[in-house]
Amino acid sequence: MPLGVSTARGPFGYRRFGIEPRCAKALLGGSAEMRALHMAQFAPIFRIVSLPSIPRQRKIVDRRQLASAIARIVKEQGVSDGRQAIVAELRKALESGRKELMERLAKRPGAGHEHAHGQAFLIDQLIRLVHDHVVDDVYPAGNRSSGERIALLAVGGYGRGEMAPYSDVDLAFITPDKPTHWCEQVIEAILYYLWDLNLQVGHSTRSLKEASRMAKEDLTIRTALLEGRFLWGDQEVYDAASAQFWNEVVPGTEAVFVQEKLVERNARHKRMGDSRYVVEPNVKDGKGGLRDLQTLYWMGKYVHSVKSAAELVKKGLFTEREYRSFRRAEGFLLSVRAHLHTIAGRAEDRLTFDLQREVAARMNYADRPGKSAVERFMQFYFLQAKHVGHLTGVFLAHMEDQTAEKSRMADFIANMWPGKTRNVEGYVITDGRIAAPSNDWFEQDPVRLVEIFAVAEREGLEIHPGTTRMARRDAALITAEVRKDARANALFMDVLAGRNDPENVLRWMNEAGVFGRFVPDFGKVNAQMQFDMYHHYTVDEHTIRAIGLLSEIERGALKEDHPLASDILPKLINRRVLYVATLLHDIAKGRGGDHSVLGAGVAHKVCPRFGLDKKETELVAWLVRFHLLMSATAFKRDISDPKTITDFVAEVQSLERLRLLTVLTIVDIRAVGPGIWNSWKRQLLSDLFEAAQQRLRLGHKTHGRAQRVAEKKERVAEMLGDLDSLVTSLDDMFGDSYWIAESEEVIAINLPHYAAARAGRHSLSIHTEFVEALGATMVTVIGDDHPGLFFRIAGAIHLAGGNIIDARIHTNRVGKAVDNFIVQDPLGKPFSEAAQLMRLKKSIEDALANKIDMVPRLAKRPLKQVRAENFRVAANVVFDNDASNRFTVIEVNATDRPALLNRLTRALFEQSLLVNSAHISHYGERAVDTFYVTDLLGMKVDSAERLRKLERALLDAIEAGEAELAEAAQ
Known part of the structure; x- marks a missing residue:
């Protein structure tokens, strides 16, 4: 047997394909004529289904014409001198083919399968041309030995024939035995040609024995070979490798393979956020993405030896309707991935905010009242991800039933331990799962579509995936009559306000399509x-x-x-x-x-x-x-x-x-x-x-102002302990407004700090402290009050990497500024390390000493959140003179930018306004900054003309900041 393939006997040998050992020997040994005869006889068993028919193939690549061009170059220039010309012809064909496929995608933006197969077809033809050129022209061998044979296999996604424009080209080179010198030369030459075409090539070279051994040891290799498709080269070597895989690697490992793939899938989901509803999903590897569909096919193919996903219906793993859902989700995801690659000009599988709008436009989504095109596109995306989740559930349930060989054993155990299976309100409970007792259970009484979830929540049970499949199928039975049914609504309330686990039960209900049917507003x-x-x-x-x-x-x-x-x-x-x-x-x-x-x-x-x-x-x-x-x-x-x-x-x-x-x-x-x-x-x-x-x-019997201040002073004195005398000794420095505005914790930090600064006669004193109770850092600046102090401090804090989330500005009775800022980092965490606190302090010192050029440095700082540049919030200024008895309240909504707070507070200073407090909120890309202000005389701003001027000044500050940011980015 020159190919070194075992003809193992038994149920997992060739007999599993209906081949007797004597035939297997003839298949793998004997004369070439005999092998050809037997291969013809058993070809349907070992072949991998070729790519589906590609329309107008020669518009993508004309292999015959390209082969002629290569032959002409070899004839006119020779192999060595003509190499660059051959690469140029191949590159031209690759670019032309990609252009044709992109144009087709633009005309039919949802034709994901056709585009993916077209990309694989293009690469197929180029690789075949390169192989033939290398074997015939570069390293011709007149009389090759039995070891000088190579089979090229397309593996992974390429093996399935599903490629995006910039997908990796995964190849396996299989040789009968250890690669000969000729084999190594040929493989190296093929790879160099492919690299010259700027293709990202993943490759391996293995003998038949190595392929078998490594597939047994490594799940990744086993999965790649499972997807193996004969591409070119020696058909017999491929057939032997395929037979060896199914004969030696697969038998007895089906359950282990399924388990390992599920572990692999769970780990991948965890890396990707462990939810199919994250707003920047990964189309390939995210939960509900292409890889989840591929995992189902891998498991079905490995266990049942199917050649295509369609055959999973015959195996009972999918219904016809579910298979159509499988194909629809797969086609949509393939389309989205193709558009992502096309827009990015590289391999890109993350559907990020900056790409979502473009993909939505390319796939012809339009705005609708209340919902933008991109939101409509993403809603459809998540619906497909939801379908993938449902398919995964029912598929795995059937895989479990079919591979665990437990049906007869379960009956035996049930007879021995009757408590293992029980009945609750007509439902069958087995192994912690609730199941409908018959296929027409919900049809008999549609209220049961809600009841089963109520029982599951009350009893702490899971829904059997087979029953989820039935519920999804029968969800349309929930009509207006069912929705009005008092019993059905009481059962729904039992789920919603359940005492055990309403979250998961509602999620199952949602994925089964029952939730949206029963509460149509939720379905929207x-x-x-x-x-x-x-x-x-x-x-x-x-x-x-x-x-x-x-x-x-x-x-x-x-x-x-x-x-x-x-x-x-x-x-x-x-x-x-x-x-x-x-x-x-x-x-x-x-x-x-x-x-x-x-x-x-x-x-x-x-x-x-x-x-x-x-x-x-x-x-x-x-x-x-x-x-x-x-x-x-x-x-x-x-x-x-x-x-x-x-x-x-x-x-x-x-x-x-x-x-x-x-x-x-x-x-x-x-x-x-x-x-x-x-x-x-x-x-x-x-x-x-x-x-x-x-x-x-x-009610209105609240404590008076004086009593509230007195009570707070008592509490602060208690907190200060041995320093309690500061409350009375500094009493003439701080008015009642300070005592009412600040919390006891803040005052207990301020008073010792102020006393130390006064004793040391410091013109500027900066204190930074992590306050655990606030989950933030407090920055206190004490110094001589002067105009513009706030906006300089705000800019300095941001240059040090901080975000101001609250600020209170005080000027005491002797003209000293006591300004308190609550600061966090861009992730909402406090500055707590000594180096971070020192950086804050140094930045403020330099800013107030005019040692730094504030605005240009602020403009160069990165945005607080990645890809925030893809969003624009319409700037808006709102004045409210009723929200406070003493202050005009100004609320500014704008796109969050590095210099925003600095510019806004500078504009307020230039408009001769005093800021008493500022409250800063961030909602993703949107900043909402609120200021409590008075004029220089301590009065509210109520003149309509002055409010118009102030609004214009704030809007100009926002626009100038955005323009400066854009200029700095260039």
Whole structure:
């Protein structure tokens, strides 16, 4: 047997293909004539299906014409001298073929399969031409030995015939035995030609024995050979390699292969964010991407020896409908990947914000009322990712049933231990999974489509994937009549406000298509993304995560992270109101208009259907309408200003509303994505809650100003310990406004610092300290007050890598400035290391001493978030003279930029305004900066003409900053 292939006997030998050992020997040995005869007989077994028919192939590449051109060059210039000319011809053909395929993609932007196969066809033809030229012209061998044979295999994605424009070209060179000198020369020459074409080539050279041995040892190699497609060269060597793979490598390893692929898949998902709803997904490797579909095919092919994904239907792993869903998702993802490569001009599989708009435009998505083209495109993308998740679930369930060989054993065990399988309300419970007892179970009573999820949540069970498949198939049975059914709505409420795991059960319900059918308004936000850098998940995923967080807090699992919410939840009277409000708070996104107002309308419509009474319905509608009120007040307003609390309480009106709104606000923020929630936000919300709670309990009988100041002084004295005398000794330096505005913690830091600066007669004193309770760093600057102090400090802090999130500006009775800044890094973390604190201090010193050229250096700093340059927020300035009794409140919305705060505060200084406090919020690419200001006489700014001038000055500052940033980037 010259090819060195074993003819193993037994059920996994050639007999598994219906080939007797004697035939196998004839197949791999004997004369060339006999081998050819037997190969012809058994070719259907060993062949890999060739690429599907490619329309107008010669428009992509005319192999015959190109072969003639190469032959002419060899004849006229010789092999060595003509090499560059041959490379030029091949390169020209490659560029021409790619251009033709790009034009076809532009005409048919969704033809993902056709484009992918066309790319593979183009590379196929070029490699075949290179092989023939090398073998016939470069290293011709008149009488090759049996060892001087090479089979070229396309492996990996190239082997499947699925290539994007700049995909790697993965090749395997297989030789009968250890490669001869001639084989090595030929392989090297082929590779050099391909590299000269600037192709990214992944390659391996192995003998038949090495290929078998390494495939057994390495999952990656085994997967690559599983996808192996005969490309060119010696057909017999390929056939032997294929037979060897299926005869020696695969048998007995099916279950291990499936397990290893699942471990590999889970690790890949974890690297990619472990959600199919991240807003910048990886089309190839992300959860719900192409690799997940390929993994299904690999497992099916390995276990069942199928030649195409279509054969998985015959094996019972997919229904016809599911296979169509498989093909549709695959075709769409292949199209998206092709457009990504084309736009980037290189291999690019990440659907980043900057590419999403272009891909959406190329795939002919258009704007619709309330939803942009890119949001519509991404919604369809996530729907396909969702389908991939469903296909994965049902596929794996059937793989488990078919490969674990447990059906008869399960019956045996069930008879021995009857408790293993039980019945709950007609459902079959086995191994922690709930299953429908018959194929027409849901058809008999469509309410069961909701009931099964309620039972699963109550009993702590998983839904059997086979039953999920049935639910997905029968979801259309949920009609208006079912939606109005009182029992169905009660069961849905059991899931939504479940005590065990409502998050996962709602996610299963969503992926089965039942959630969107039962609550059509939720179906409208299914897979809907928000095109910004603040929201990390689609609307439906964000909502389900928020419900999950609410459940976790209620179960006491997040006491350390959310002490306030953990304390509030047991005191609530209207528990289910909170769960319904969490479900509905973003339900009207994408409709155009204020989603809070529109969502309140949805609440009025659906709450009675859910079984809520009139009072509960009104409460849900209020929570949805004002679900952003608390965060806007805490993060954009000065909560030390009594008017802020008065206005907030006037809207909230009751302690129960305050409690509900507080918890809803917390889970809403936390569910936006990683890194959004931090200690500073927790502190602000807690302070607002406490102030509002006190006002609601005491009503108008709140303590007077003098009494509040006296109480705070007592608490600060206690905190200072041995330094408590500073409270009275410095009493003449600080007025009541300072004592009311600052917290006890801040004052306890300020007083010793001020006393030390006065004792040392320092004209400038800077103190930086990490305050754990705030989750931030406090920077205090004490010095002689002078105009422009704020904007210089703001610029210096940013140059040191900090973001100001809160600032309070004080001038005491002897003219000293005492300015407190709360600072975090761009990721929302505090500066806590000594080197970081020193860097902050040094930067402020240099800025106030005019040692640095502030504005140009700020413009050169990188954006706070990667790819933020792809977003533009329409600049907007809002004045509010009612939000405070003493100050004009200015709120500025703009695209977040490195020099923004510095420019805005400089503009305020140039307009002769004094800043009392500043509150800085960031929502991804959007900055919302709020300033409490007066004129130089301490009065509000209420002149219409002056407000117009001020608005123009602030807008000019924003535009100048963006222009300077663009210039610095060039």
